[in-house]
Amino acid sequence: MAPLINTINYNPSHSSVNLAGTYKKHEEHSHKHVKKNVDARVKFAAIGGSVLFTAAYLFALAKYAKKGSFKIFDMFNIDFENMFKVMGLATSAVAGGLFGGLAADKKENRHPKLKEAVHQFLGNVVTPISIVGVAGQQIKKRNLSRANEIIMSGLAAIAGVGAGVTGGNWLASKVNKFIFKENDDRRLSVKDFGIHVDDLLTVAALTPIGDSIKGFISKALPAIFLICGYEAGTKSASDKRKD
Secondary structure, three states, X not given: OOOOOOOOOXXXXXXXXXXXXXXXXXXXXXXXXXXXXXXXXXXXXXXXXXXXXXXXXXXHHHHHHOOOOOOHHHHHXXXXXXXXXXXXXXXXXXXXXHHHHHHHOOHHHHHHHHHHHHHHHHHHHHHHHHHHHHHHHHHHHOOOOHHHHHHHHHHHHHHHHHHHHXXXXXXXXXXXXXXXXXXXXXXXXXXXHHOOHHHHHHHHHOOOOOXXXXXXXXXXXXXXXXXXXXXXXXXXXXXXXXX
C-alpha cells in the first residue's frame, strides 16, 4: 500500500505578510504606550509646576504679611480681598504650569503652550479679574445696603466674566498673532467661562458675608487657578481645539 503524503502549499509571501502585520501592530502598540507615558509625564509636570509656583507665591505673601513668628499654615489663611493679590495668584499658577509643561514635553509643543499661556493670562486672568475687581470697588464705595451690595456685586461678576473672557481672548489672539506671526483664532470653550468661579469668589470677598466664608474663599482660590496652569502646560499641537 502506497504511503499517504500530505501536501502543504507553502507560500513564502504569506509568512512575510503575517510577520509584517505583526511587527506593525507591535510598533503601533509601542508608539501608543510611549505617547501615553509622555502625556502622563507632561500632565504631572504641568500640575506639579502650577502647585509649586502657587505655593511659593502663597509663602511669599504670608511671610511678608506676618509680623511675628511665621507658621506654615499662615499660607492658607491669606486674605484675597485685593484684586492684585488674586491676579498674582493666578499668574503664578499659569507660569508654573507653563514651565512644567515646557520642561517635560517635546519642542513641537512649545508654541501651542506659549500661546495658550497668553490666552490664560489675558483672557482668563487679567481682563476679567480687572473688570470684576474695579466694579466691586466702585460698588463698595457707594455704601449700599447689604442686600443691594450683594445683588450688584453678583451682576457685576457675571457681566465682568462675559466681557472679560471674550475681550481678553480677542486681545490674546492679537498678541499671539503679532508675536508668532500666525493666525490665532482660538474658540472659547465652556471651560474658559467655568473656571471663573474665582471671579464670583473675588466679588464675594468684597461683600459683607462674614469671616467664615472669606476663609473658605482664601482656601478655594489657589486650587481653582491650578486649572489655568494645567491648561497652559498640557496644550499640544495635536489638540483638536483651535489655538
